[in-house]
Amino acid sequence: MRRWTTLLSFVAVALGGCHSNSRVSPVQGIEVYGLVESPVDHPALEAAVRNANLILGPSSATSFAAGWRQVPNTSAIKVFAADPKGLGETEVMSSYHQCNCVIAQVGRMSAWLSQQTGTGQGLLSVDNQSLMTYMLLHEMGHIAHGDEVESETPSTNTGQAMKFNLDPTLQKEHEIAADQYAANAINAAIKDKGSNRGIAAAQIAVTLAQLSWNLAEHRLLDNFGGTAVHAPSLFFDAGLSHPNLEWRILSVNAAISDAPTAQKLLSDFENLRQVQPTVLYQAKPH
Numbered sequence: 001m002r003r004w005t006t007l008l009s010f011v012a013v014a015l016g017g018c019h020s021n022s023r024v025s026p027v028q029g030i031e032v033y034g035l036v037e038s039p040v041d042h043p044a045l046e047a048a049v050r051n052a053n054l055i056l057g058p059s060s061a062t063s064f065a066a067g068w069r070q071v072p073n074t075s076a077i078k079v080f081a082a083d084p085k086g087l088g089e090t091e092v093m094s095s096y097h098q099c100n101c102v103i104a105q106v107g108r109m110s111a112w113l114s115q116q117t118g119t120g121q122g123l124l125s126v127d128n129q130s131l132m133t134y135m136l137l138h139e140m141g142h143i144a145h146g147d148e149v150e151s152e153t154p155s156t157n158t159g160q161a162m163k164f165n166l167d168p169t170l171q172k173e174h175e176i177a178a179d180q181y182a183a184n185a186i187n188a189a190i191k192d193k194g195s196n197r198g199i200a201a202a203q204i205a206v207t208l209a210q211l212s213w214n215l216a217e218h219r220l221l222d223n224f225g226g227t228a229v230h231a232p233s234l235f236f237d238a239g240l241s242h243p244n245l246e247w248r249i250l251s252v253n254a255a256i257s258d259a260p261t262a263q264k265l266l267s268d269f270e271n272l273r274q275v276q277p278t279v280l281y282q283a284k285p286h
């Protein structure tokens with residue numbers, strides 16, 4: 001919220017200083033929001049922007065554009081590559097409806113992934129660029145639905161009793177709707193078999209399947225025993241803003257895959273998400 005207040009004040013300053021008679025408006029970068037552009041991340045982010053636009057297709061009402069370039073299409077959603085300065089470690093991507101922009105911290109992607117899946121030997125290699133493309137499609141969902149500032153960092157700043165929960169909240173509904181938007185876009189593109197669009201969509205489907213494998217591996221091995229006792233930290237939502245990541249990825253997988261396995265993995269996980277009426281192992285009081 002603090003950053004958004006800063007962002008709003010910068011937008012107000014920018015609007016106040018606007019000159020209508022200038023022939024060529026300069027590229028307005030994220031420095032006006034108090035952030036620092038990270039040119040080293042431009043090639044990877046630009047490739048993700050290209051693939052996201054490919055998947056959205058030519059009939060899409062909106063598209064993405066690299067924010068650090070002069071954007072000819074003024075209705076395009078600008079995407080910026082931000083340096084860690086001024087952003088939290090886990091703030092990989094956030095969208096701002098009011099400025100039609102998405103801010104990505106590309107350099108933190110690997111660290112974010114390690115945080116979600118650990119670093120075990122059995123992990124599959126997940127393509128960061130495809131994952132970033134998926135995240136852009138998810139952000140487009142937030143923007144298309146008119147969600148206000150959407151940081152992808154779960155807000156866990158709640159009391160301990162509320163920390164792991166299954167409570168429905170408006171923010172969680174926004175996240176589910178944005179995931180559904182991305183799944184619909186991938187579904188439509190994947191039918192365009194043999195084209196670059198279809199291939200880009202299929203790559204994301206593979207990446208999400210690999211990510212769900214890694215999340216399950218992390219849950220089963222790094223948190224050994226937690227699945228058997230239905231540990232809330234593994235199956236519930238951490239905080240009130242974002243649903244459980246593994247459940248989200250399994251849900252999107254099930255939405256874009258006809259394979260019975262994808263549906264089975266989701267229903268198995270949802271069964272484990274249920275609050276259990278019986279306690280299997282309990283220490284007897286002395």
Ligand SMILES: [Zn+2]
Binds near residue numbers: 138142150174175178
């Ligand atoms: Zn989101």
